[in-house]
Amino acid sequence: SYVLTQPPSVSVAPGQAARITCGGNNIGSKTVHWYQQKPGQAPVLVVYDDSDRPSGIPERFSGSNSGNTATLTISRVEAGDEADYYCQVWDSSSYYVFGTGTKVTVL
């Protein structure tokens, strides 16, 4: 089965950039999506197709994908960005795979 690995936590000061990695075997050959989930709420798609943003998602959210690592970058972090973030891909053998999740804490 295909596995996606994320760091359990990332801490960042307000106004700085947060970078969340998602590691997987040759993930650069797959299409990566990212979700934000705040406590008690359903996940929200923040980046799709590696680097596109749904309407209503701030430009501060961006994504990249190459080699064995995909990255979600949140620029100019705000207190409201504090949440859990999950990467996700579609794999022909495992179908839909989510990453282990990263808790972003704004200091």
Next chain:
Amino acid sequence: EVQLVESGGGLVQPGGSLRLSCAASGFTFSSYEMNWVRQAPGKGLEWVSYISSSGGIKYYADSVRGRFTISRDDSKNSLYLQMNSLRAEDTAVYYCAREASRGSFGYWGQGILVTVSS
């Protein structure tokens, strides 16, 4: 406005059955692939099942294959998940999700809690 509303959750004993429903509105339900995703308390997201727009293709996670059945009724704009032989490890919030671009989940319901316990 796209809306997905789950129902049918609750407390069930191990070995029991439960049927979840997801009522869709605000879009042409019959045109979209749909999924169920779950989240155990304090844990991450786990994909559960997929159904194509026609209903002819269904996928399941290994953890539920043979016990869960996904279905849809386009005349009622509804998605279903029949869950049999439930186990304690099936305890989770279950979300229905509408598929978007290239395997992403663009819209989610608010989730419904299923608790499997004696």
